[in-house]
Amino acid sequence: MKVVVDQEKCVGSGQCVLAADDVFDQRDSDGLVDLLDASPPQARSADVRHAAAVCPAGAILVED
Template identity: 55%
Template sequence: MKIHIDEDRCVGGGQCVLAAPEVFDQRDDDGIVVLLQEQPADDLDHQVREAALLCPALAITLEETAP
């Protein structure tokens, strides 16, 4: 899976960081999401999907990649 972030849509809610702290962080100055891993390990799939679902601005999109 590959993660795409639309920083212009991000409202800094932080739900992604709570759901998957190994993959997402926030900038200190404005709270906008920072992607730590564009293609995280398979064992983080559940957390990443949860983060995308919880995002209030729908700023996180997931692209399925071939194995």
């Protein structure tokens, strides 16, 4: 699995961090998404996909 984030789309809602805090974080400077792990383990797949689904800006893309 590969995760890609578009910081231009991010609105800083933090839903991704709540869903998978070991994969996503928020920058202190502006609250936008910070990708911690672009290739998370398969065991985190459900949480990462959930993060992408609940992102209000559609800023997270999950590729298989």
